[in-house]
Amino acid sequence: MAEQTFIMIKPDGVQRGLVGEIISRFEKKGFYLKGLKLITVDRPFAERHYADLSAKPFFNGLVEYIISGPVVAMVWEGKGVVATGRKLIGATNPLASEPGTIRGDFAIDIGRNVIHGSDSVESATKEIALWFPEGPANWQSSLHSWIYE
Numbered sequence: 001m002a003e004q005t006f007i008m009i010k011p012d013g014v015q016r017g018l019v020g021e022i023i024s025r026f027e028k029k030g031f032y033l034k035g036l037k038l039i040t041v042d043r044p045f046a047e048r049h050y051a052d053l054s055a056k057p058f059f060n061g062l063v064e065y066i067i068s069g070p071v072v073a074m075v076w077e078g079k080g081v082v083a084t085g086r087k088l089i090g091a092t093n094p095l096a097s098e099p100g101t102i103r104g105d106f107a108i109d110i111g112r113n114v115i116h117g118s119d120s121v122e123s124a125t126k127e128i129a130l131w132f133p134e135g136p137a138n139w140q141s142s143l144h145s146w147i148y149e
């Protein structure tokens, strides 16, 4: 199966009306949308998603932020989508993110950085299973041969 990643537009991205812009960037790059839902998660769920960060001093604030409103959970597919998705997103600290990246263009504070993307193929598999227990959608783009040689 082609590589997939989990991308989440955080509550600030939803509140600020950045959903369309962000989806558009992934679509225009040539990645395929294989899962999409607007969902407000509870504390235990957010703690599971960020379990690897549970020892960090910012963990509680991070969980509060993620449960503060609806997020847009997505699965995107394509060659190299995990690493390239992270490049489209930009560095964790938005002030260090290059202009042209999502965080570089739309965010300032690390605790309000608009979007999450899986950091490895392994994390992507885990996160997709957590957020999409029903599994991603199964469809093939008819543009495939115009994007891949």
Ligand SMILES: Nc1ncnc2c1ncn2[C@@H]1O[C@H](COP(=O)(O)OP(=O)(O)OP(=O)(O)O)[C@@H](O)[C@H]1O
Residues within 6 Å of the ligand: 053, 058, 062, 091, 092, 110, 111, 112, 113, 115, 116, 117, 118, 119
């Ligand atoms: N020093 C910090 N202060 C506040 N929040 C932080 C800090 N470091 C990280 N975070 C928050 O925790 C999230 C996860 O941190 P991580 O180090 O995994 O960065 P990331 O992989 O770039 O982000 P994400 O996992 O959301 O894509 C960050 O996106 C940010 O929202």
